[in-house]
Every structure is written in C-alpha cells, then in structure tokens.
Amino acid sequence: DAMVIQNPRYQVTQFGKPVTLSCSQTLNHNVMYWYQQKSSQAPKLLFHYYDKDFNNEADTPDNFQSRRPNTSFCFLDIRSPGLGDAAMYLCATSRGARLAGGTDTQYFGPGTRLTVL
Amino acid sequence: SQQGEEDPQALSIQEGENATMNCSYKTSINNLQWYRQNSGRGLVHLILIRSNEREKHSGRLRVTLDTSKKSSSLLITASRAADTASYFCATVPLSGNTGKLIFGQGTTLQVKP
Numbered sequence: 001d002a003m004v005i006q007n008p009r010y011q012v013t014q015f016g017k018p019v020t021l022s023c024s025q026t027l028n029h030n031v032m033y034w035y036q037q038k039s040s041q042a043p044k045l046l047f048h049y050y051d052k053d054f055n056n057e058a059d060t061p062d063n064f065q066s067r068r069p070n071t072s073f074c075f076l077d078i079r080s081p082g083l084g085d086a087a088m089y090l091c092a093t094s095r096g097a098r099l100a101g102g103t104d105t106q107y108f109g110p111g112t113r114l115t116v117l
Numbered sequence: 118s119q120q121g122e123e124d125p126q127a128l129s130i131q132e133g134e135n136a137t138m139n140c141s142y143k144t145s146i147n148n149l150q151w152y153r154q155n156s157g158r159g160l161v162h163l164i165l166i167r168s169n170e171r172e173k174h175s176g177r178l179r180v181t182l183d184t185s186k187k188s189s190s191l192l193i194t195a196s197r198a199a200d201t202a203s204y205f206c207a208t209v210p211l212s213g214n215t216g217k218l219i220f221g222q223g224t225t226l227q228v229k230p
Contacts, residue, residue: 004159042205042220043160090159103148103167104209106218108159 004109023091030096032074123221138224140206
C-alpha cells in the first residue's frame with residue numbers, strides 16, 4: 001500500500017546532541033512537509049519541499065534543517081535539541097497545489113515522538 | 118500565524134449521539150479541510166470543501182461552510198466509540214497557491230460506549 005513512513009517512531013536524544021528524523025513515501029508525491037506538534041496543540045508547519053524547492057516558514061528556528069535527497073525521502077535535522085523541542089514531528093506529503101488545482105490534500109505519516117533529556 | 122479556531126475544545130458524548138464541531142477562520146480561503154488524529158498518531162484527511170460549496174457529505178460526516186461568516190462545521194452522525202479522536206480544521210489560503218494548510222487548535226472528541 002502506498003504510504004508515508006516515519007522512522008523511528010520514538011526517538012530519545014540528549015540536550016544539545018544532534019538528531020535526525022526520517023520520512024519516506026511511496027506515493028510519488030511532489031511535496032513533502034515537516035510539522036511540529038506539541039501536546040494538545042495544532043500541528044505547526046516548519047518547512048516544506050516542493051520537488052527540490054525548499055520553503056522555510058518565517059518563524060522556524062535555525063536549529064531546524066531539512067534535506068530531501070530524492071523524491072521519496074526527506075530528513076529533519078535538529079542541530080542542537082533543547083528541552084523545548086520535545087514534541088511529535090509529523091511528515092506529510094501531497095501531490096502539489098499546482099497539479100491539484102488548489103484542492104491538495106495531505107497524507108500524514110504516524111509521526112516521531114522526540115524526547116529530549 | 119494560526120488562522121483557524123475551533124470550538125468546543127473538548128466534547129464528550131454517548132455512542133449513537135451526534136457530534137458537532139465548529140471552526141472559524143480569518144482570511145479568504147481556497148478550501149477548508151477536516152482531519153482526524155487518533156491519540157499519538159498522524160492525521161487522516163476526512164473531507165474537503167471548496168470555497169464555492171456550502172455543504173458536503175461523506176458517509177456519516179456532514180460539513181458546512183459559510184464564507185460570509187468565515188466558519189465551518191463538522192457533524193458526525195450516529196457516533197461510535199471508534200470516532201474518539203481529535204478533529205482539526207485546516208484552511209488553504211486563497212493567496213499564494215502553495216496548498217499550505219493552516220490548522221485550527223482542534224476539538225477533542227470522546228465517544229463513550
């Protein structure tokens with residue numbers, strides 16, 4: 001089945017120790033998104049890739065970086081995790097608004113829950 | 118900036134009852150979507166309503182959109198325990214054509230067996 005996969009599901013890291021979260025998709029979608037979701041809050045978009053075109057949200061801290069080496073994979077790098085970065089990180093994909101005529105829907109992975117000690 | 122606001126924040130009902138959740142937003146939209154999130158999981162797309170539509174149905178779901186009031190509602194009829202989840206509305210702004218979603222804060226629904 002076509003899907004969005006996130007690994008690992010649970011990640012524990014130490015304060016200041018770099019960590020990488022991964023996302024892969026078998027949907028062949030053009031767009032890949034990374035969201036941060038804290039407890040009982042709405043998902044907050046960090047950035048997204050439209051093909052190879054990287055789009056950063058204005059309020060995303062520099063501590064967060066992303067890489068998309070190919071269509072299928074996208075990585076979230078947190079260079080120096082702080083306690084405030086503990087959250088669920090959600091990856092999502094979509095065909096892309098340019099193709100979908102604006103009625104694009106997103107497909108989410110199960111998320112990676114990050115704990116910072 | 119966050120655009121959608123939802124109410125109630127939490128809703129608890131008995132199985133078989135209907136559940137209604139409301140969403141308000143601030144700017145002009147291309148479309149509005151509803152997503153469900155089971156505890157500790159990713160979001161699942163439920164339904165999309167375009168700005169020129171007023172009502173849409175999908176199974177036990179009914180969504181309405183009032184662009185003059187910048188509001189939407191999601192009705193789940195004949196609720197089941199499996200409907201227990203958080204429900205988020207998300208808008209796609211009219212400008213930009215990026216397809217970016219702006220999520221509301223969500224409504225946590227508990228359906229008691």
